[in-house]
Amino acid sequence: MTDPVRDLWASQPITPLRPSPEELDRRAHRLDRRVRLRNALEYGAGAIPILVFGAMAIAHVEPLMRLASVAIVLGVIVVMVGLHRRAGASRAEDWAAPILDHHRAQLVRQRDALASVWRWYLAPLVPGLALLFAGVWRMVYENAGAAAATARIAPPVLIALVFFVGIHWLNRLGARRLSREIAALDRQS
Amino acid sequence: MSRDNPPNETPCARRERLHAEAAQTLGPALARLARAVERDPDRARDLEQDIHLALWRSLETFTGDCALATWTYRVAHNVAASHAVRGARAASLVGLDAVSEMPASDDPERAAGAAQALDRLHALIARLTPADRSVILLYLEGLDARQIGEITGLTVNHVGVKVHRIKAMLARQFTLGDQP
Numbered sequence: 001m002t003d004p005v006r007d008l009w010a011s012q013p014i015t016p017l018r019p020s021p022e023e024l025d026r027r028a029h030r031l032d033r034r035v036r037l038r039n040a041l042e043y044g045a046g047a048i049p050i051l052v053f054g055a056m057a058i059a060h061v062e063p064l065m066r067l068a069s070v071a072i073v074l075g076v077i078v079v080m081v082g083l084h085r086r087a088g089a090s091r092a093e094d095w096a097a098p099i100l101d102h103h104r105a106q107l108v109r110q111r112d113a114l115a116s117v118w119r120w121y122l123a124p125l126v127p128g129l130a131l132l133f134a135g136v137w138r139m140v141y142e143n144a145g146a147a148a149a150t151a152r153i154a155p156p157v158l159i160a161l162v163f164f165v166g167i168h169w170l171n172r173l174g175a176r177r178l179s180r181e182i183a184a185l186d187r188q189s
Numbered sequence: 190m191s192r193d194n195p196p197n198e199t200p201c202a203r204r205e206r207l208h209a210e211a212a213q214t215l216g217p218a219l220a221r222l223a224r225a226v227e228r229d230p231d232r233a234r235d236l237e238q239d240i241h242l243a244l245w246r247s248l249e250t251f252t253g254d255c256a257l258a259t260w261t262y263r264v265a266h267n268v269a270a271s272h273a274v275r276g277a278r279a280a281s282l283v284g285l286d287a288v289s290e291m292p293a294s295d296d297p298e299r300a301a302g303a304a305q306a307l308d309r310l311h312a313l314i315a316r317l318t319p320a321d322r323s324v325i326l327l328y329l330e331g332l333d334a335r336q337i338g339e340i341t342g343l344t345v346n347h348v349g350v351k352v353h354r355i356k357a358m359l360a361r362q363f364t365l366g367d368q369p
Binding site for chain 2: 014028031102
């Protein structure tokens with residue numbers, strides 16, 4: 001028995017692609033180049049704070065500021081390693097897995113990345129920033145007193161707090177949404 | 190589709206042979222999948238290219254544990270689903286149940302004609318969740334419940350239920366038998 005909708009589906013006017021092996025190799029190399037360039041840009045962006053705070057760690061006269069710079073450099077390195085690991089996990093995707101397994105694995109990876117943003121993206125920067133704020137407070141305090149020092153660092157501390165808590169909160173929301181999607185998927189299979 | 194390696198075949202030659210075989214037999218299905226997931230013709234063409242590229246790369250690790258067709262459909266649908274997720278984060282996707290409850294077209298002129306019917310079918314497919322979209326596309330390609338189960342990872346019984354709903358929904362939404 002023929003199914004008219006299946007017949008209709010099969011009758012679509014299409015011209016399927018038949019890429020040659022050479023063409024596929026060329027596209028594969030082009031894609032690899034793009035990924036390498038994107039990675040280089042990301043690592044380049046990470047190198048900027050490393051260079052700036054690395055120079056500060058060597059040249060600054062205040063020991064606390066030097067310590068803060070070292071902590072920031074280490075924090076940025078931890079973030080970069082985290083980004084690199086997550087990009088590697090994404091590249092290792094099993095495209096030939098059954099569709100539901102593949103979809104679930106993608107959701108789990110995204111959920112885990114979002115849920116752990118605090119641990120691998122925000123927390124490594126906290127000691128360096130805290131030391132930096134402390135260093136600035138101390139420098140202002142020595143010249144203008146506690147009130148002026150506190151007034152000087154209060155706005156950036158507040159901005160950093162809102163920024164960090166906001167990112168954490170948004171990522172937790174995203175992770176919860178993905179958990180619900182995973183649960184719905186598990187009910188299907 | 191043959192899975193046997195000719196003697197003295199290099200890994201490169203094997204991959205070329207497998208890809209040529211998959212493109213030959215399933216190329217039209219891959220093109221239809223790309224058009225179902227991506228309505229813009231240029232982007233659909235890009236998606237089709239991406240599917241071929243992912244398939245090409247994946248065939249390096251094809252061991253023949255499953256049929257080449259199953260492997261090809263899995264890669265193609267996984268690439269298409271990832272593309273759809275990137276392109277339509279804001280779209281509200283629904284399951285087969287919700288689509289079944291949508292009113293059938295009450296405009297006979299609009300419903301008439303294969304082109305319009307295809308448009309409506311594409312619009313309906315685009316609204317489905319990735320899993321249901323894959324099931325309906327594989328059903329439309331003529332696969333049976335066992336094959337769809339192997340590709341999607343759903344149990345055969347579950348596929349059977351979904352296919353039953355798909356058939357009922359298509360029968361309600363499309364009255365192609367009335368066409369000349």
